[in-house]
Amino acid sequence: MAVDYAKSIGYTGQFYIEPKPREPSTHQYDSDSAACLNFLREYDLLDHFKLNIETNHATLAGHTMEHELEVAMNADALGVDRC
Numbered sequence: 690m691a692v693d694y695a696k697s698i699g700y701t702g703q704f705y706i707e708p709k710p711r712e713p714s715t716h717q718y719d720s721d722s723a724a725c726l727n728f729l730r731e732y733d734l735l736d737h738f739k740l741n742i743e744t745n746h747a748t749l750a751g752h753t754m755e756h757e758l759e760v761a762m763n764a765d766a767l768g769v770d771r772c
Contacts, residue, residue, distance in 0.1 A: 691704065692704065692734060692737045695737075703738075703739055703768070704737050704738045704739070705738065705739055705740070705741045705768045706719060706725050706729070706738050706739075706740060706741065707719070707740070707741040707742075707743065707746070708720060708721050708722050708724070708725050708740060708742065708743075708746055708747075708750065708757065709746050709749075710746060710749045710750040710751075711749060720750055721747070721750040721752060721757065721760075722740055722742065722752075722757045722760040722761045722766075723760050725740055726740070726760070726761075726764050726766060729766075735764070735766065738766070739761075739766050739767060739768035739769070740761040740766050740767060740768055741768045742754070742757045742758055742761055742767070742768075
């Protein structure tokens with residue numbers, strides 16, 4: 690929905706999604722990097738989103754920060770702030 694609207698108004702910026710385990714519930718599509726990537730692939734959104742990885746969320750997901758970063762980097766989906 691957001692991607693379709695962005696296209697309709699000519700927005701060319703980057704969208705980000707942040708893996709957050711157990712927020713707001715225990716079962717969700719964005720619990721870790723791999724789950725986010727699979728969701729984005731399933732709905733053909735991978736070209737439109739990058740992942741915003743946070744250390745505490747990686748830990749809550751039962752992973753290390755390095756693991757989450759590696760998963761995102763291997764999929765060319767690591768968000769990078771270019772301010």
